[in-house]
Amino acid sequence: xxxxxxxxxxxxxxxxxxxxxxxxxxxxxxxxxxxxxxxxxxxxxxxxxxxxxxxxxxxxxxxxxxxxxxxxxxxxxxxxxxxxxxxxxxxxxxxxxxxxxxxxxxxxxxxxxxxxxxxxxxxxxxxxxxxxxxxxxxxxxxxxxxxxxxxxxxxxxxxxxxxxxxxxxxxxxxxxxxxxxxxxxxxxxxxxxxxxxxxxxxxxxxxxxxxxxxxxxxxxxxxxxxxxxxxxxxxxxxxxxxxxxxxxxxxxxxxxxxxxxxxxxxxxxxxxxxxxxxxxxxxxxxxxxxxxxxxxxxxxxxxxxxx
Numbered sequence: 001x002x003x004x005x006x007x008x009x010x011x012x013x014x015x016x017x018x019x020x021x022x023x024x025x026x027x028x029x030x031x032x033x034x035x036x037x038x039x040x041x042x043x044x045x046x047x048x049x050x051x052x053x054x055x056x057x058x059x060x061x062x063x064x065x066x067x068x069x070x071x072x073x074x075x076x077x078x079x080x081x082x083x084x085x086x087x088x089x090x091x092x093x094x095x096x097x098x099x100x101x102x103x104x105x106x107x108x109x110x111x112x113x114x115x116x117x118x119x120x121x122x123x124x125x126x127x128x129x130x131x132x133x134x135x136x137x138x139x140x141x142x143x144x145x146x147x148x149x150x151x152x153x154x155x156x157x158x159x160x161x162x163x164x165x166x167x168x169x170x171x172x173x174x175x176x177x178x179x180x181x182x183x184x185x186x187x188x189x190x191x192x193x194x195x196x197x198x199x200x201x202x203x204x205x206x207x208x209x210x211x212x213x214x215x216x217x218x219x220x221x222x223x224x225x226x227x228x229x230x231x232x233x234x235x236x237x238x239x240x241x242x243x244x245x246x247x248x249x250x251x252x253x254x255x256x257x258x259x260x261x262x263x264x265x266x267x268x269x270x271x272x273x274x275x276x277x278x279x280x281x282x283x284x285x286x287x288x289x290x291x292x293x294x295x296x297x298x299x300x301x302x303x304x305x306x307x
Contacts, residue, residue, distance in 0.1 A: 054078060054088050058098050059109050060176040068106025127251070127260050128160050130293045134262060134286035139164035141282055144266040147173055149186030149248070151259050154202040155179065156187030170265040172241040180206035182221045183213055185236040185248030186261035191221070192228035193250035193258035199225060215239045233280040234261075238268060245271040249283035251290050254298040262286055 057077060061069040071089070075082045089107060092098040096112030131148045138146035143166030149156045158177045163169065173184060181191040181202050191199060203218050210216050216239070228234040234248040248263035262283050271279075 050080070050084075051088050051092060054080075054085065055092055055097055055109075055113065056176070058089075058092075058107050059113070062106075062108040063174060063176055065106075067104060068101055068108040070106055074107065127290065127294070130290050130297070131160060131251075131260070131262065131286075134290055135160055135162040138162070138262060138264055138282055138286055142166075142264050142266075142279060144168060144264050144270065145170045147186055147246075147263045147265065149184070149190065149261045149263065151181070151190050152178070154181055154205040156181050156184065156190055156261070158186075168266050168270070170244055170246075170267075172244040172265065173246075179240075180209050180213065180216070182206075182224065183210075183216055184240055184263075185234050185246035185265070186263035187248075188224055188228055188234035188236065189248035189250040189261040189263070190258045192225045192234055193252070213240075231280075233276075233283065234263075235271075235276065236265075237271075243268055247271070247276060247279045247283065249280065249287045251287045253291075254295045260290075262290070 054074065057074055058069060061073060061077065071082065071086060074089070075085045078085060089098060089100070093100055093107075093110065096110045098107050098113070099110040100107050127150065128148060135146045135148060139162040143164040145164060145168075146162045147158055148160040150159045155178050158173050158175055161173070161175055179187055182188050191202060194202065199222075203221060207218075224234070234250075236244075236246045236248070238245055244265060245268045246263050246265035248261045250258040251260040251262060253259045264279050264283065
C-alpha cells in the first residue's frame with residue numbers, strides 16, 4: 001500500500017521527515033546503550049549488564065535490518081572496544097541468544113531469545129497480551145497506528161505497535177525503542193500520571209540522557225506534564241519528529257500505578273482539536289478496559305494462592 005508516512009521509510013534521503021525519523025531511532029538506540037545504571041548491582045554484575053545491553057542492541061538494530069547487524073555497527077553504537085563486543089557476542093551466541101550468519105557475519109537474535117519472549121508472553125499478567133485487542137480496536141477506529149509503551153524505571157519502552165487500515169504509516173516509534181519518560185505521547189502520559197516527587201526523581205535521573213533531546217529540558221517537561229494533566233491526555237505535537245503527532249493515555253495497574261500507556265500516532269493534519277477529543281475518548285475507554293483486566297488477573301492470582 002503506497003501511503004503517506006510521518007517518517008517515510010522509502011529511499012528518499014532528501015526527505016526531512018525521514019532524516020528526523022532516523023535521528024529519533026538513533027537516539028532510541030543510543031539511550032539503550034548509554035543510559036546510566038540507576039540501581040547499580042553487586043560487584044561483578046557489570047559484565048552481565050553489558051551483555052544484556054548488547055543483546056538489546058542486537059534486537060533493536062537488527063529489527064530494521066532483516067539480514068542482521070554488523071560487528072562494526074554494534075561497536076559504534078555501544079561505544080565499547082571492538083574486541084570486548086566480539087567476546088560478548090561469542091558468549092551470547094554460545095548460549096543461543098544471538099546468532100551469526102556464516103556467510104555475511106551479521107548478527108541477529110537467536111532461538112533462545114525467541115523462546116524467552118514466548119515464555120514471557122504466556123504470563124497471565126502480561127500487559128502486552130491484555131492490550132492486544134485494545135490496540136487493534138484503537139488502530140481500526142482511528143485508521144492510524146496504535147502503540148503500547150511500558151514503563152521501565154525512568155524510561156518508556158515501546159513494546160507493541162498496531163497498524164490501522166488507513167493510508168498513513170507512522171514509523172517514528174518502533175518496538176524496542178527506549179526514550180526517557182516524557183519523550184513521546186505514551187511516555188509523557190506515564191510521566192504526567194506520576195506524583196510530583198516521582199516526576200522530579202525521573203527528571204533528575206534522565207538529565208544526562210536528555211541532552212540528546214533538546215526540546216525536553218526540565219522546564220519544558222514540567223510544562224508538558226501540567227498541560228497533560230489539565231487536558232486529561234498527553235499530546236506530542238511534533239516535538240520528537242517534526243510533523244509526527246501522537247496522543248497518549250496512561251494505563252494504571254491494579255494498584256493504580258501508571259505502568260504503561262496507549263497512544264495513537266499520525267500526522268499533524270489529523271490532530272485538530274475535535275479529533276484530539278475523539279482519540280482521547282477512545283484511548284481512555286481502552287485504558288479502563290486494560291486496567292479492569294489487570295485487576296481481574298490479580299484477583300485470579302490471589303485465588304490460586306500465587307504471590
